[in-house]
Amino acid sequence: MKSYLAPKFIIERDTERCINCKVCVNQCSFDSHYYDADDDKVKSRIGKCVGCHRCVLFCPTQALTVRENPLDYRANYNWSPEVIEDITKQAESGGVVLTGMGNDKSQRIYWDHLLLNASQVTNPSIDPLREPMELTTYLGRKPDKIDIDKQDPQSIKLKTELAPQVKLDVPVMFSAMSYGAVSINVHKSLARAAVEMGTLWNTGEGGLHPDLYKYGNNTIVQVASGRFGVQPSYLNIARVVEIKIGQGAKPGIGGHLPGEKVTAEVSSTRMIPHGTDALSPAPQHDIYSIEDLSQLIHALKEATNYTKPISVKIAAVHNSAAIASGMVRAGADIIVLDGFRGATGAAPKIIRENVGIPIELALASVDTRLRQEGIRNQASLVISGGIRNSGDVIKAIALGADAVNIGTAALVALGCRVCQQCHTGKCAWGICTSDLFLSKRLNPDIGARRAANLLRGWSHEIKDMLGGMGINAIESLRGNRLHLRGIDLTDTELEVLGVRMAGN
Amino acid sequence: MNNNLNTISNKKVMEISADGLSYRELNTKLREAAAQGIEKFKLTDVCGQRYLGTGLNKPVEIDIRGTPGNDLGAFMEGPEITVHGNVQDGCGNTMNDGEIIVHGHTGDVVGFSARGGKIFIRDSVGYRAGIHMKEYKDKKPVIVIGGNAQDFCGEYMAGGILILLGFNTHEVNFKANFIGTGMHGGVIYLGNKVETYQLGKEVGIAELDENDNNVLRQYVNEFASHFNCDAEEILNRQFIKLFPRWLRPYGQLYVY
Structure with missing residues (x-):
């Protein structure tokens, strides 16, 4: 079946910089680059690149760059290119669309709507470069209360048996x-x-x-x-x-x-x-x-x-x-x-x-x-x-x-x-x-x-x-x-x- | 509570009445005694204490009278447990090594995710027996069930041997559905009839070959010696073999 999916990325090779060293060929695990023996030149295939930048960062002469394929669809807020492409993939396979990493959609990131406080005038801020700051954290169950054995003032002991704690x-x-x-x-x-x-x-x-x-x-x-x-x-x-x-x-x-x-x-x-x-x-x-x-x-x-x-x-x-x-x-x-x-x-x-x-x-x-x-x-x-x-x-x-x-x-x-x-x-x-x-x-x-x-x-x-x-x-x-x-x-x-x- | 220490056949034996002990108290006692070199425990009056045999990690013998609670032998490594009675759910959960012999029935999820060791059950078991057992090279869990099993037995099996004799039961046919659903390793031997609709679609049916017959004979003999029954009578039954049709049952499900 002919695939109706367009390439996601375009690889641009600056032929003036490329020294045909084949680093990109060896580095790409998605088969985007190859050596053409007839032309004695390294070339790139269309449609394989996933935009991982491995070749770009390992090219010794910085001859490569990768861009998103600027294939424009008619603007449509509902039918975005991604929606169209997922449907296309499924129509061609009947499968469940699989992906990796975390959700990349635009739902609200609440961290960006929360702001921290700082001390001004009424209480002094602390300079961590000159005063100790404690990040130590103990993970594990903490008791509801602790009993202390104070009978011997020379050695005060904890009577409560603590659950296992992990110090971070x-x-x-x-x-x-x-x-x-x-x-x-x-x-x-x-x-x-x-x-x-x-x-x-x-x-x-x-x-x-x-x-x-x-x-x-x-x-x-x-x-x-x-x-x-x-x-x-x-x-x-x-x-x-x-x-x-x-x-x-x-x-x-x-x-x-x-x-x-x-x-x-x-x-x-x-x-x-x-x-x-x-x-x-x-x-x-x-x-x-x-x-x-x-x-x-x-x-x-x-x-x-x-x-x-x-x-x-x-x-x-x-x-x-x-x-x-x-x-x-x-x-x-x-x-x-x-x-x-x-x-x-x-x-x-x-x-x-x-x-x-x-x-x-x-x-x-x-x-x-x-x-x-x-x-x-x-x-x-x-x-x-x-x-x-x-x-x-x-x-x-x-x-x-x-x-x-x-x-x-x-x-x-x-x-x-x-x-x-x-x-x-x-x-x-x-x-x-x-x-x-x-x-x-x-x-x-x-x-x-x-x-x-x-x-x-x-x-x-x-x-x-x-x-x-x-x-x-x-x-x-x-x-x-x-x-x-x-x-x-x-x-x-x-x-x-x-x-x-x-x-x- | 009554702890008697004596020596039988050169084994250091400890008798413990579990009456009134919580599972934690009982297990602590077992662990401490095992660390001190006790090789065999005779537990009486067991009534619902969980996790017996867990965390011992030694080839001690544990003889249980009464009804042990859930997760008997969970994460077990080494002990040989004999229960003179019925066993509840989760018997042999994620067991790594050792043996459990049950002179009676067991509840649900027997041998869940077992990685090694053997479980022999004289009578029948509940739902989800032998789910997701695994094997690697010579490490191969075995479950032999004398009677019947309920739905989902052998589901997601990735290795090991599950044998359902269909012998110690009044039922002529297996009633379980979804047998071996998602199975992608290991083998199931059935000594009773099933219809194909009762099987997961990832499961194939075959007759036993010579190798299968040898494996079956070995474990039926062990079963018969544990429960004092006639191995030949069991082996005369018409056995079938269930096997995974694909190593990758869901390999075609996804598109990138």
Whole structure:
């Protein structure tokens, strides 16, 4: 069948600069460039380019540029080129349109409508360059009250037995991204960066490669519907065990890691045959209720002898607040909310763009609900889904989060250009692929440095903003919505966010 | 509560009455005793305690009288559990290694996502038996069910062996629907009749070849020795084999 899809990008080659060195031919995993032996020239194909910039940035003479194909349709607000092209793809295949990364649509980003406060005159701001600033965060269940043994004034002791706590030096962790969806070198990069920066990275649900067990103390291991890689050694090596119920990019559905990505190594970690699809069912078939969730939480506590916090991750959906309350009462020590901008290695586009709610609103309503019920202390609240910079982080903490997870931002630090081709497994940057040839492009030493640098930069910025507010510990900002004001928001939006209008 | 420590056949044995113990107290006791070298536990008066055998990670024997609660042997690595009675839901959940022998029925989701080890059930099981079992090289979970199973057995199976003998039951035919839906690995042997409408569309039916017969004989013999029945009588039944028709059942579902 002839395809009616026009090329998305045009590659422009400056023939005066091009030295026919074939770097672009070798770098492009989408087959856009080739060497024409007859003409003894490197040329480009039309219609293959995905706009990942690999060739542009690796061309030694800067001979290449990539532009969006300026093919104009007759202007139509309803029938946008994207809508027309998706219909065309489906008409030619009968399939579900798949995509990668997070929702790229224009729904309101509430972070951009929230503004932070700063001290002026009446209370002094703090200069983080000359005074200590505390970003330390402890994740885990906190007691309702603490009893202290003061009988011996020389050694005052805590009588209350604390639930397992995890100390983070910076309240930013790396989101769950499974081995198989991302390359082993992404796992290595993030694990090392987490160790360096005193935070945690997350295995996702693809198991933990034996080479990475040594980073266990900075690792969150996931138990998801496919139960890939879940065995006692995996649970016991981790710092936190996370039950994944859902993710923001595709609430309510499972995942299919395509057989192309199930290489020999991936198959050994996931424990499935080489080349088969790794199917993660939509629900966990042993969890059909809050009671069942409680059962799995406690099964994991038993399996790890009550030494680790158990986290439960859900996608932000309409009734997240009630669900979160149930999760806390079911025994979750950490709750992770993933908003509708949360990214993915592969999801049906229609789900990514239409299911779930913005993380800002979900966070505000969950935090409010747990406070109203007097159980906010019983679980830490971690949020994710499109966190772009330290401003988003600090606003999230002021809205009530204990910490945030970053996925896309971490991958961008490693080289990702957000070209949204994760689901193809052909990532030219060696990130979202299990192809050994491509994976090698990400050097974990450099990757770890880049990811750690990002957290270092954000830490400085968070300290600056905290100091500006006259606060010297992130604990003091947590859930302190008086430090936020809203702009361009309706009364209902302000009410849900629990934030006053700017100027008010 | 009554703990008796004695030695039978060179094994250090501990008897525990579970009467009045919470699952956490009971499991803590098992873990501490196993760490001190106890090799066999005889649990009596078990009444709904969950997660027995979880977190022990040692090849100890556990003999259970009474009714253990949900998630018996969840994430289990090593123990051999014998239950003289019925078992509730989630038996062998994500089990990695070891053996569970049930002299009775079990509830739903038996052997869910099992990665290794064996489960023998004398009678019948509930819904969703053997969902998403996996295998890798020589690590291959096996579930043998003497009677019948309900809907969704073998769903999403990615490996392992699920055997439904259809023997210890009054029902002539299997009644389960959606057998093996989404199956993409492993094998199911059925000792009773099914109609094709009862099967997931990802499942193919075949007669047993020599290799299948050898595998079946091995596990039926084990089953018969556990439950003291006649292996030949079981093997004389007309068995069929269910297998995944595709390694990638949903490979054609998507367009980029």
